[in-house]
Amino acid sequence: MTAQALSQLLGPLGWLTGPDAAAHSRDWLDRFGVPPLGVARPKDTDEVAATVRICSEAGLAVVPQGGNTGLCGASVADREEAIILSLSRMSAIGEPHSGGGSVTVETGAILASVHEEMARRDLIFPMHLGAEGSARIGGLIGTNAGGSHAFRYGMMCDLVLGLEVVLADGTVWNGLREVQKDNAGYQLRKLFCGSEGTLGVVTRAVLRLHPAPKQRSTALVALADLPAAVAFGNHLRGEASEFLSGLEFFTDIGLGFVLRHLPDIGFPLETRAPAYVLVELTSSSRRVPLDAILEDELTWGMERGFVVDGAIAMSQAHRDKFWKLREEQPEGQRLEGAQLKHDISVPPGRIAEFVDVGSNLCAELMPGVRVNAFGHLADGNIHCNLSPPPGATDFSGMNSELGRALVALATDMGGSFAAEHGLGRAKIALAKTFRSAVERSLMSSVKDALDPGHVLNPGVLIGPRQ
Numbered sequence: 527m528t529a530q531a532l533s534q535l536l537g538p539l540g541w542l543t544g545p546d547a548a549a550h551s552r553d554w555l556d557r558f559g560v561p562p563l564g565v566a567r568p569k570d571t572d573e574v575a576a577t578v579r580i581c582s583e584a585g586l587a588v589v590p591q592g593g594n595t596g597l598c599g600a601s602v603a604d605r606e607e608a609i610i611l612s613l614s615r616m617s618a619i620g621e622p623h624s625g626g627g628s629v630t631v632e633t634g635a636i637l638a639s640v641h642e643e644m645a646r647r648d649l650i651f652p653m654h655l656g657a658e659g660s661a662r663i664g665g666l667i668g669t670n671a672g673g674s675h676a677f678r679y680g681m682m683c684d685l686v687l688g689l690e691v692v693l694a695d696g697t698v699w700n701g702l703r704e705v706q707k708d709n710a711g712y713q714l715r716k717l718f719c720g721s722e723g724t725l726g727v728v729t730r731a732v733l734r735l736h737p738a739p740k741q742r743s744t745a746l747v748a749l750a751d752l753p754a755a756v757a758f759g760n761h762l763r764g765e766a767s768e769f770l771s772g773l774e775f776f777t778d779i780g781l782g783f784v785l786r787h788l789p790d791i792g793f794p795l796e797t798r799a800p801a802y803v804l805v806e807l808t809s810s811s812r813r814v815p816l817d818a819i820l821e822d823e824l825t826w827g828m829e830r831g832f833v834v835d836g837a838i839a840m841s842q843a844h845r846d847k848f849w850k851l852r853e854e855q856p857e858g859q860r861l862e863g864a865q866l867k868h869d870i871s872v873p874p875g876r877i878a879e880f881v882d883v884g885s886n887l888c889a890e891l892m893p894g895v896r897v898n899a900f901g902h903l904a905d906g907n908i909h910c911n912l913s914p915p916p917g918a919t920d921f922s923g924m925n926s927e928l929g930r931a932l933v934a935l936a937t938d939m940g941g942s943f944a945a946e947h948g949l950g951r952a953k954i955a956l957a958k959t960f961r962s963a964v965e966r967s968l969m970s971s972v973k974d975a976l977d978p979g980h981v982l983n984p985g986v987l988i989g990p991r992q
């Protein structure tokens with residue numbers, strides 16, 4: 527009956543079943559997801575509201591889905607009595623509001639499309655991540671995505687000024703304000719950022735924009751070790767803080783994976799080294815000598831033995847190559863074989879210490895395990911991903927022990943085990959161990975208040991209803 531009502535409401539373009547729905551049913555890493563009753567693809571907010579109302583009355587779970595690139599299994603169903611609510615037909619991108627400080631978009635818009643549209647108007651929406659060709663604004667809000675520019679411009683919750691949300695009973699909250707300053711009560715818009723589709727379906731968003739930089743200087747730097755990379759990054763922040771828009775790191779292990787499996791990318795420096803940093807400076811003024819600042823920094827690092835080699839990009843193609851080496855780290859490791867992914871953050875000054883101690887802990891548990899640490903140097907976000915020893919095809923049943931050792935270490939160091947990807951279904955057990963009962967109970971209270979019937983993405987973030 528419910529399927530019939532949804533089919534009638536949404537029409538053939540808006541209600542998919544069978545093989546058409548199957549394409550939406552598994553997550554990016556192919557770890558989670560059962561075939562749902564169907565996939566709803568509403569064309570506007572009214573249809574989203576009517577869809578949620580029908581499901582809510584029928585006790586059918588609703589799983590919001592964006593680009594399905596999430597890494598914690600939150601965008602697919604865990605039961606057949608569920609629908610996936612895809613925002614893919616709601617992808618309109620408006621004209622920037624007067625002054626170019628913000629723009630209203632439908633949340634099915636793909637991130638890369640928002641970039642392209644804003645670039646034509648000399649504006650930027652400064653959220654960047656490896657999945658930007660597929661990830662949609664609703665999913666980025668749902669996970670409160672971070673990415674490579676978060677340390678300068680903030681995470682998704684800092685880039686969203688207003689939201690329109692369909693609540694669990696089908697009510698629409700219109701909070702599409704364009705102002706940064708709005709303290710008229712709780713910060714409701716921020717509550718939905720990172721809520722992983724468990725509190726409401728975000729249908730439209732007002733995104734914060736910035737003027738496009740007029741110049742850019744990018745360097746790839748090879749460093750003596752990870753502590754040297756951290757020291758180099760700290761010095762750069764002191765010397766070029768307001769111009770720094772990218773500060774990423776990876777190691778020679780990850781570089782090896784990329785060059786072995788994606789050889790076309792190539793390595794643009796003469797010397798291999800234990801660690802690499804990718805630096806990007808940008809400015810909206812042409813008068814700032816960005817290249818000279820970077821050259822000074824390279825000299826400073828070489829004089830102290832931190833920097834082994836380095837190059838400043840001479841063209842956009844050169845720059846793209848530098849970024850590819852960093853962005854293809856996950857793909858290089860995926861092509862290497864089995865892997866365990868971790869999304870950890872520690873205070874930025876302690877990255878090297880974390881990787882050193884963490885690698886030793888992992889080696890004790892599984893001799894020969896390969897620790898591929900890469901990520902966002904400026905905000906301490908480390909994707910500390912493991913590959914089994916060369917020749918091994920899996921982790922010999924040690925998956926949880928290895929993960930828990932790293933998570934316990936990050937927690938002891940004052941960090942997080944879910945820095946930018948969320949909890950989803952994958953990390954609920956970790957939350958039970960590593961987050962206090964008080965914190966978890968606060969979250970359950972919020973869920974119960976906004977979605978008493980647990981219609982929206984049940985099982986995600988909070989876990990099964992007690």
Ligand SMILES: Cc1cc2nc3c(=O)[nH]c(=O)nc-3n(C[C@H](O)[C@H](O)[C@H](O)COP(=O)(O)OP(=O)(O)OC[C@H]3O[C@@H](n4cnc5c(N)ncnc54)[C@H](O)[C@@H]3O)c2cc1C
Nearest residue numbers: 592593594595596600656662664665666668672722723728
């Ligand atoms: C190669 C690669 C690189 C990545 N790099 C990064 C990175 O650097 N930083 C980072 O933060 N993440 C990264 N990710 C993870 C992923 O891209 C982000 O989590 C992204 O925000 C997910 O967007 P999506 O549209 O694919 O969302 P989905 O995977 O479809 O959904 C993610 C969550 O949002 C919810 N959701 C989706 N749409 C809505 C909506 N309209 N309203 C309410 N809830 C909704 C879903 O229910 C789910 O809980 C990467 C992923 C890949 C594959």
